[in-house]
Amino acid sequence: MGLKILTEHINVPGIETLEVYRKHGGYKSVEKAIKTMSPEEVVEEVKTSGLRGRGGAGFPTGMKWSFLAKPEGVPRYLVCNADESEPGTFKDRWFMEKNPHALIEGMITSSYALGANTSYIYIRGELLFVLRILEKAIAEAYAAGLLGKNILGSGYDLDLHVAPGGGAYICGEETALLESLEGKRGNPRNKPPFPAVKGLFQSPTVVNNVETIASVPWIVNNTGAEYAKIGIGRSTGTKLISASGNINNPGVYEIELGVPVEEFIYSDQYCGGIWKGKQLKAVVPGGSSVPILPANLILKTATGEDRLMSYESLSDGGFVSGSMLGSGAFIVFDEDQCIVRNTWNYARFYHHESCGQCSPCREGTGWMEKVLHRIEYGHGHQQDIDLLVSVSKQIEGNTICPLGDAAAWPVASAIRHFRHEFEWHINNPKEATAPGAVYRGQLDAVTA
Amino acid sequence: MAETINEVKFSDEAMAEIQRYISHYPEGRQKSAILPILHIAQAEFGGWVSPEVMDKVAEILNIQSIEVYEVATFYTMFNLKPVGKHVLEVCRTGPCCLRGADQMIDMIKQKLNIEEGETTADGMFTLKPVECLASCGTGPMLQVRELFYENIDSEEKLDQFLEMMRNKEHETPVWKK
Ligand SMILES: Cc1cc2nc3c(=O)[nH]c(=O)nc-3n(C[C@H](O)[C@H](O)[C@H](O)COP(=O)(O)O)c2cc1C
Ligand code: SF4
Ligand code: FES
Numbered sequence: 001m002g003l004k005i006l007t008e009h010i011n012v013p014g015i016e017t018l019e020v021y022r023k024h025g026g027y028k029s030v031e032k033a034i035k036t037m038s039p040e041e042v043v044e045e046v047k048t049s050g051l052r053g054r055g056g057a058g059f060p061t062g063m064k065w066s067f068l069a070k071p072e073g074v075p076r077y078l079v080c081n082a083d084e085s086e087p088g089t090f091k092d093r094w095f096m097e098k099n100p101h102a103l104i105e106g107m108i109t110s111s112y113a114l115g116a117n118t119s120y121i122y123i124r125g126e127l128l129f130v131l132r133i134l135e136k137a138i139a140e141a142y143a144a145g146l147l148g149k150n151i152l153g154s155g156y157d158l159d160l161h162v163a164p165g166g167g168a169y170i171c172g173e174e175t176a177l178l179e180s181l182e183g184k185r186g187n188p189r190n191k192p193p194f195p196a197v198k199g200l201f202q203s204p205t206v207v208n209n210v211e212t213i214a215s216v217p218w219i220v221n222n223t224g225a226e227y228a229k230i231g232i233g234r235s236t237g238t239k240l241i242s243a244s245g246n247i248n249n250p251g252v253y254e255i256e257l258g259v260p261v262e263e264f265i266y267s268d269q270y271c272g273g274i275w276k277g278k279q280l281k282a283v284v285p286g287g288s289s290v291p292i293l294p295a296n297l298i299l300k301t302a303t304g305e306d307r308l309m310s311y312e313s314l315s316d317g318g319f320v321s322g323s324m325l326g327s328g329a330f331i332v333f334d335e336d337q338c339i340v341r342n343t344w345n346y347a348r349f350y351h352h353e354s355c356g357q358c359s360p361c362r363e364g365t366g367w368m369e370k371v372l373h374r375i376e377y378g379h380g381h382q383q384d385i386d387l388l389v390s391v392s393k394q395i396e397g398n399t400i401c402p403l404g405d406a407a408a409w410p411v412a413s414a415i416r417h418f419r420h421e422f423e424w425h426i427n428n429p430k431e432a433t434a435p436g437a438v439y440r441g442q443l444d445a446v447t448a
Numbered sequence: 449m450a451e452t453i454n455e456v457k458f459s460d461e462a463m464a465e466i467q468r469y470i471s472h473y474p475e476g477r478q479k480s481a482i483l484p485i486l487h488i489a490q491a492e493f494g495g496w497v498s499p500e501v502m503d504k505v506a507e508i509l510n511i512q513s514i515e516v517y518e519v520a521t522f523y524t525m526f527n528l529k530p531v532g533k534h535v536l537e538v539c540r541t542g543p544c545c546l547r548g549a550d551q552m553i554d555m556i557k558q559k560l561n562i563e564e565g566e567t568t569a570d571g572m573f574t575l576k577p578v579e580c581l582a583s584c585g586t587g588p589m590l591q592v593r594e595l596f597y598e599n600i601d602s603e604e605k606l607d608q609f610l611e612m613m614r615n616k617e618h619e620t621p622v623w624k625k
Contacts, residue, residue: 075474084582085579085580085582086580087541087542087543087579087580087584088542088543088580088584089580089582089584090582090583090584090585092582093582093583118474120472124582125483125487125523125525126525126537126578126581126582126591127582128487128594129594129595129596132594132622159472161472163472163480163483163484164483164484164487165483165523166483166486166487166519166522166523166524166525166526167523167524167525167526167578168522168523168524169579169580180483181480182477182479182480183477183479183480183481183482183483183519184479184519185518185519185522186522186523201474201477242584242585243585244543244546244547244584244585244587245543245546245547246546246547250584250585250586251585252585288541288542288543288580329543329584331542331543331546331584332546333546337546341545342542342545342546345540345541345542345545346541346542349541349542349579349580352579353579
């Protein structure tokens with residue numbers, strides 16, 4: 001069993017209450033930080049830890065924090081991104097539901113480090129039941145003097161609130177989230193200015209993922225240097241992986257970064273192998289937005305090295321033969337799954353979720369959905385494959401926010417690795433649209 | 449056909465909850481509370497928000513009605529037309545489909561004799577496919593009001609679920625407890 005930083009106590013009965021949480025060492029980091037450290041010292045520890053944002057982009061958290069502007073007399077905000085709508089991702093919901101105080105502790109310690117006196121947790125609207133759990137825990141923390149005025153007699157004040165969304169994937173993008181938190185439509189903002197300078201209510205703001213913030217207490221308690229020893233290379237620490245799809249044990253697993261992918265898929269400690277004794281066909285390792293990889297390339301890199309669960313190893317080979325760790329949503333496909341159908345499903349998702357501000361994204365996602373739909377339903381043309389590639393290229397890099405890229409990559413990668421399967425659909429429409437039909441032919445040779 | 453539009457009136461408990469959310473934001477930023485208020489409104493007024501309800505929300509927040517309309521139409525959780533007693537928000541996204549969500553949606557259509565977006569003749573169910581609900585490890589799954597129903601991976605389980613829902617009243621909203 002690997003080291004558990006986030007989930008050590010997650011199954012302790014009653015851990016969602018302040019009393020039990022404190023009995024297991026809860027809120028120690030708040031005392032340590034507020035009473036014995038300056039805010040700058042907390043930021044330094046987080047920098048030393050090498051912690052990287054767990055929301056998908058993997059940007060170093062300490063560095064992000066040090067970019068926060070600090071003009072005199074202007075409030076600063078910490079906003080926790082609990083939007084969690086990336087298909088395949090369910091770790092944050094699971095974590096908050098089971099151990100709400102762990103996030104609240106992270107919010108207090110992090111807010112102190114950033115000099116924020118009001119902070120928000122923005123949670124997707126579908127998770128109102130989790131919002132209730134968080135609000136209950138927050139009320140307990142206020143009653144215990146861990147929130148509100150003069151926390152633990154230190155003179156530091158912090159108010160913490162939970163705000164629900166309304167069902168829009170795009171509100172996970174940090175500037176759309178801020179718009180939504182201000183009570184508007186979730187249209188991403190043009191950058192610059194970045195949130196670190198003008199964020200919530202035009203004030204300097206840091207937006208961090210739930211898991212990122214929940215990692216801070218351990219770093220404060222044990223030092224950044226200790227945290228940096230966990231994991232591998234620049235992928236320090238542990239990561240929550242949401243494992244879904246055709247495996248024996250779907251669920252959330254905390255891993256030390258660097259576990260071999262093969263072990264993660266087949267060990268009983270984690271996914272427990274492919275269900276029903278079937279063969280592995282493909283994996284989307286970091287949420288629906290990252291490239292899909294066929295079985296051979298998820299287990300080994302193009303140069304024959306073991307693929308590891310880390311930022312660097314999963315992206316080894318770039319988009320030619322690699323993918324990304326992303327939000328750690330590990331979606332596993334068995335041999336009976338149709339890649340064309342899955343790609344169409346994701347394209348429909350992105351079309352549905354595009355906010356519509358930029359034409360390449362609004363129109364391009366619609367085109368991709370339409371073309372993939374006709375291939376899946378037996379009306380595809382030979383040129384459609386190149387058309388899809390060309391549309392995906394026209395979206396990529398030409399939009400206000402990264403949703404456009406997120407929509408383009410799954411399509412481009414599916415065609416790159418499973419072109420034969422698309423061609424089979426187009427050339428054998430009758431066979432391909434028969435109930436339960438799946439392409440079982442040769443997979444494409446992969447060139448590094 | 450004469451139609452009287454009842455005046456929209458939130459219960460006292462709901463108004464208290466609304467004021468609590470408004471208090472979370474700085475002076476002059478009360479509009480920020482619009483999403484929580486729309487959620488409260490939808491639970492108060494039969495699972496959807498009518499133009500009259502949205503006007504009321506605008507009045508409470510002291511903003512233009514159009515500001516409420518443009519928000520309510522952007523976010524898919526707000527139903528802008530009357531719905532059945534139970535809105536079945538079924539996840540239709542990739543990871544759930546790997547475990548049979550497509551088949552589950554087809555079975556619901558067949559059993560209830562409705563298409564996506566429609567309501568059964570008896571007003572009991574509305575079928576509303578939605579995107580990933582952060583429950584991909586326990587799919588196929590669906591949401592009704594605030595609750596998740598997970599691992600509905602066989603016809604028996606679906607039948608049991610529908611039977612249970614036919615006899616189920618909605619939970620009392622927390623602000624009324
Ligand atoms: C379309 C889109 C959706 C996103 N959804 C989420 C999300 O649900 N949760 C999240 O933490 N980050 C999400 N992100 C990333 C955020 O924009 C942001 O990078 C992140 O919250 C920063 O926190 P971190 O540095 O702790 O990862 C999304 C980004 C994009 C472009
Ligand atoms: S890329 Fe898409 S989602 Fe992002 S701002 Fe443009 S239209 Fe909206
Ligand atoms: S795909 Fe259904 S909950 Fe995520």
